[in-house]
């Protein structure tokens with residue numbers, strides 16, 4: 001890829017499960033360095049499959065990319081082991097905020113840094129950084145994750161991903177099942193990480209109202225194909241798009257972008 005600004009390049013990707021069930025039908029989109037890209041679309045349109053393909057996780061689910069290319073910093077993702085992709089800076093927070101429920105919040109966070117050969121001092125510094133981003137996690141650091149709220153578990157899952165120092169953080173439906181204020185809190189933290197640390201973020205969301213408020217660009221997926229891409233500002237202002245692709249009513253038009 002000659003364009004240095006492109007961090008992730010997905011080109012005409014087709015994917016199937018169990019050799020027969022088509023999930024992606026030629027999806028293409030690009031993420032530029034330093035941006036937040038929202039992947040939008042309703043239930044079952046292929047967002048999760050696209051994210052798993054990006055980390056080469058489909059084979060673990062009897063899935064397979066049958067054609068097309070996925071490049072992260074120019075590297076062919078489909079010939080890399082998922083763990084190598086994490087080491088090279090491509091880190092996922094999977095749907096459902098997976099935490100080790102019996103481990104404390106802090107132990108969960110530390111587990112995210114284990115793939116790196118870091119010193120105790122580096123780990124302690126990274127923990128402090130995460131507690132600065134999510135102060136609630138510091139308060140709960142000795143609590144078993146299973147006893148914390150859904151929002152705190154999502155923060156823990158994001159914090160654990162941050163411990164491996166990603167350059168591209170990929171999140172699948174971080175808002176799922178959370179209260180509006182908690183969702184806002186999480187998206188504000190993601191925005192701060194993007195703004196202050198230059199972290200690139202790809203976030204799949206059914207909650208397009210929230211995602212479009214914080215993203216720079218968005219791609220809409222329908223039936224395994226990207227049907228629309230544009231700046232978030234542009235998509236926010238187009239009621240016809242929201243009504244047609246995103247199932248949003250007119251109420252959306254009255255939402256204001258984040259300060």
Ligand code: ATP
Pocket residue numbers: 017018021022023041042043044045046047048049050061206
């Ligand atoms: P959701 O928001 O519900 O996760 P999505 O947009 O992320 O939806 P996918 O989960 O990628 O969509 O699903 C795309 C298609 O692939 C759907 O038809 C789904 O039923 C199918 N699919 C997803 N996972 C599997 C699997 N492990 N085995 C078989 N089919 C699957």
